Amino acid sequence: MKETKIDWCDCTLNSVIGCKNGCEYCYARKINDRFHFVDNWNEPKFFEERLQQLKSKKPKSIFMNSMSDLMHWKDEWFEKTFNAILENKQHKYIFLTKSLSLHIPEKPNNVFLGCTIDTQARADKCWISIYDFLSIEPILEPIKLNPKKLYIITENGIENTCCKQIIIGAETGNRKDKVVPKKEWIDSIVKQCDEVNIKVFMKSSLKDIMGKDFRQDKLIWEV
Ligand code: SF4
Known part of the structure; x- marks a missing residue:
């Protein structure tokens, strides 16, 4: 988990990195260009081991996808990330997508889904x-x-x-x-x-x- 300057959450945790949307103003792509988390920004990758960090006891509001868009997540990535969320109910989880009609079935109460x-x-x-x-x-x-x-x-x-x-x-x-x-x-x-x-x-x-x-x-x- 990383502390962030984003003023509506405490930190970010990215279990998926990469995005196919190609927004001209994308800041996440620039970060990836600098730190090379993934070789090809347009091919999102799953980093399952990062989910272990959710075990931290202090409650936090966590932006879960500052380096990807949910609309490109594979089912398996959803399942594993949401299982980790269910095991760590102390936090609030915030997701954003550019999809105009994305629905998360049986979304837990501590998960907040926003559209950009x-x-x-x-x-x-x-x-x-x-x-x-x-x-x-x-x-x-x-x-x-x-x-x-x-x-x-x-x-x-x-x-x-x-x-x-x-x-x-x-x-x-x-x-x-x-x-x-x-x-x-x-x-x-x-x-x-x-x-x-x-x-x-x-x-x-x-x-x-x-x-x-x-x-x-x-x-x-x-x-
Ligand atoms: S949706 Fe977000 S992460 Fe994806 S290209 Fe656009 S600004 Fe970047």
Whole structure:
């Protein structure tokens, strides 16, 4: 397990390294280029022995796939990783995917699954209500979330289904075409979240842009 600068978790543990998605802004690929965990970044590999580290007794919030995307995991990797999770219930486990409709059957309560969206096109196609949270990072353009996908209206009023939190972050690094988000893009997402009672967590990368409106609601895995 590695301590991390990511401000919504305590540490990362990557039982799988490598990703086929090919995002231009991928930071994980740069880390792999530097440390050579896998020879071919586009061919994810499983590192089962790393799961032993979950035995540490102190409860932590662990980002389980900062160096891969769940959508490329083999069934066997899922099974072994989730068996280790079931044996170590002291932690909170956070997963992210770029799949727009990934479902984990019988997901334990201490596992939180989020979907990453970065553009309006992806937001439109995402089956938001099946995820515990959304990660809009890096935000690449203004994004309008379809309210029908965020909540259901019951006889008693609005009821949020699954998505309880939205994390927002700016692109980091020094890519040539790096996108610097405008404050109004973030303000708009905050307004949309407040209307349906969804928590907002802005990453530190937005501190300067947001000024006094910088906001970090309590994370759903900290409650
Ligand atoms: S999904 Fe994540 S790990 Fe995969 S290429 Fe994109 S940024 Fe990198």
